[in-house]
Amino acid sequence: MTTVGTGPRSQLRAWLGVAAITASLFVFVTTELMPVGLLTPVSAGLSISVGVAGMMVTLYGISAGVGVPFLVAWSRTVNRRVLLATLLAIMAAGNLVTAVSPNFPIVLAARLVTGFAHGVFWAIGVAMAMRLVPGEKVGKAAAVVLSGMSIATVVGMPLGTFLESLTDWRTTFLIWSGLSLAVLLAVVLTLPSLPSQSAIPVREVFALPMRNRRLRAVMSTVALYVLGHFGAYTFIRPFIEQRTGASAAWVTGLLIVFGIGGAVGNFVAGHTVARNTRTTFVAACAGLVASLSLLLLFGDSPAGLAIAVVVWGVSFGAANLCQVNMMLAAAPDTFEAAMSLNTMGYNIAIALGALLGGVFAGGFGTVGAVWLGVALTVTALLTALGSHRDTTRT
Incomplete structure (x- = not known):
C-alpha cells in the first residue's frame, strides 16, 4: 500500500x-x-x-x-x-x-x-x-x-x-x-x-461471501447482535422517560455513561481480542443479553438503570471491536471488499433493528422494543457459541 x-x-x-x-x-x-x-x-x-x-x-x-x-x-x-x-x-x-x-x-x-x-x-x-x-x-x-x-x-x-x-x-x-x-x-x-488505487467492482463485493464460509458466519452473527442492540437502543430515551420520568439532563447523563462504557469495552477488548477474538465476542454478546435483561428487571430504579446502561455500553463497545477484527480476519486479502460488506451488513441491521423496534414499541410500548433486543441478542449469543464449536472441531 x-x-x-x-x-x-x-x-x-x-x-x-x-x-x-x-x-x-x-x-x-x-x-x-x-x-x-x-x-x-x-x-x-x-x-x-x-x-x-x-x-x-x-x-x-x-x-x-x-x-x-x-x-x-x-x-x-x-x-x-x-x-x-x-x-x-x-x-x-x-x-x-x-x-x-x-x-x-x-x-x-x-x-x-x-x-x-x-x-x-x-x-x-x-x-x-x-x-x-x-x-x-x-x-x-x-x-x-x-x-x-x-x-x-x-x-x-x-x-x-x-x-x-x-x-x-x-x-x-x-x-x-x-x-x-x-x-x-x-x-x-x-x-x-490520494488517487484511487483499488476500486471495488460490485460483482467482487457480492461474490465474496459466496466463496468465504467464515465470512458468511461472521456476517450472520454480527447482523443478529446489531439488530438486537438497535432494536432496543433506538428507543432508549422514551423507555427511560416512561419508566422513570427522567429529565432530559438525566437521559443525557445516561447516554454519556453508555458512551464511556463503550470506550471501556473497546479498551478491555483491545487487550483480549488478540489472544482470543471469538471468546471475547461471546462474552460481549452475553453482556448484551444481561444488560437488556437488567433493564427490564430493574429499569424502574435509577441505580438499576445506571448499572444496566454501564453493562450495555461496555458489552457493545467490546462487540464492535471484535466484529471489525473478525471481518478482516475472515477476508484478509480483500480489505476494501470486506469493509464494504461490513458497512452494508451493519447499517442494514441498524435500519432493520430500528424498524422492528418501532413496530414492537408501537404495539407493546417501549418495553416491547427491549424484549425484542433480548430475543435477538440471545440468538446472536447462541449463534456465536455454535460457530465457536464448529471452529474448534475444524
Missing part, C-alpha cells in the same frame, strides 16, 4: 490527515445516531409518533448499507481526498436541510442522502488513513480512525442531546452542519492528493 512522504514534516502532515479522517468519522457517526437522543422532541415538533420518528435512523441505515458497493464502484476514478470532501459537504447540507425542514418527509429525504455519504465513507476512510503513514504504522492509523466511533458515542451523541435541552432539536442539527463544514476544511488543508 503506497504511503505519502517519509520526512518529519510529511509525517506530521500525515498524522494531521489521520486526525481529520478521525474527525470525519466522528461527524458521520454522530449524525447517524444523534436522532436516538432526540426522538422525543423531534416527534413532538413534527407532530408524529416516536415510532415514526425512529425512521430517521432506519432510512439512514438503509441508504448507508445498500448503496455502498454501487457508489464505491461508480466513484472508482475519483481522487479519495476529493471524494471525502464531497461526502462531508453532503453531510453538512443534509444536516442543514434537517434543521430547517417544515415536515417529516423532507427530513427523511435529507437522511436518505446523508446515509449514502456515510456508507461510502466507511468503505474508504480507514484505507485512506492507512495510505498516509509508513507501513509499520498502518495498524495504529486504523485504530486511531476507528476511535472516532467511540468518541462519537461518548461525546457526540450525548452532546447533541445536551444541546437540544439548551436550545431545540433544529438548532442541534444546525450546529452539526457547521461542524461538518469545519471538518471539511480540515480535510482540505491536511490531506494530500
Whole structure:
C-alpha cells in the first residue's frame, strides 16, 4: 500500500490527515445516531409518533448499507481526498436541510442522502488513513480512525442531546452542519492528493461471501447482535422517560455513561481480542443479553438503570471491536471488499433493528422494543457459541 512522504514534516502532515479522517468519522457517526437522543422532541415538533420518528435512523441505515458497493464502484476514478470532501459537504447540507425542514418527509429525504455519504465513507476512510503513514504504522492509523466511533458515542451523541435541552432539536442539527463544514476544511488543508488505487467492482463485493464460509458466519452473527442492540437502543430515551420520568439532563447523563462504557469495552477488548477474538465476542454478546435483561428487571430504579446502561455500553463497545477484527480476519486479502460488506451488513441491521423496534414499541410500548433486543441478542449469543464449536472441531 503506497504511503505519502517519509520526512518529519510529511509525517506530521500525515498524522494531521489521520486526525481529520478521525474527525470525519466522528461527524458521520454522530449524525447517524444523534436522532436516538432526540426522538422525543423531534416527534413532538413534527407532530408524529416516536415510532415514526425512529425512521430517521432506519432510512439512514438503509441508504448507508445498500448503496455502498454501487457508489464505491461508480466513484472508482475519483481522487479519495476529493471524494471525502464531497461526502462531508453532503453531510453538512443534509444536516442543514434537517434543521430547517417544515415536515417529516423532507427530513427523511435529507437522511436518505446523508446515509449514502456515510456508507461510502466507511468503505474508504480507514484505507485512506492507512495510505498516509509508513507501513509499520498502518495498524495504529486504523485504530486511531476507528476511535472516532467511540468518541462519537461518548461525546457526540450525548452532546447533541445536551444541546437540544439548551436550545431545540433544529438548532442541534444546525450546529452539526457547521461542524461538518469545519471538518471539511480540515480535510482540505491536511490531506494530500490520494488517487484511487483499488476500486471495488460490485460483482467482487457480492461474490465474496459466496466463496468465504467464515465470512458468511461472521456476517450472520454480527447482523443478529446489531439488530438486537438497535432494536432496543433506538428507543432508549422514551423507555427511560416512561419508566422513570427522567429529565432530559438525566437521559443525557445516561447516554454519556453508555458512551464511556463503550470506550471501556473497546479498551478491555483491545487487550483480549488478540489472544482470543471469538471468546471475547461471546462474552460481549452475553453482556448484551444481561444488560437488556437488567433493564427490564430493574429499569424502574435509577441505580438499576445506571448499572444496566454501564453493562450495555461496555458489552457493545467490546462487540464492535471484535466484529471489525473478525471481518478482516475472515477476508484478509480483500480489505476494501470486506469493509464494504461490513458497512452494508451493519447499517442494514441498524435500519432493520430500528424498524422492528418501532413496530414492537408501537404495539407493546417501549418495553416491547427491549424484549425484542433480548430475543435477538440471545440468538446472536447462541449463534456465536455454535460457530465457536464448529471452529474448534475444524
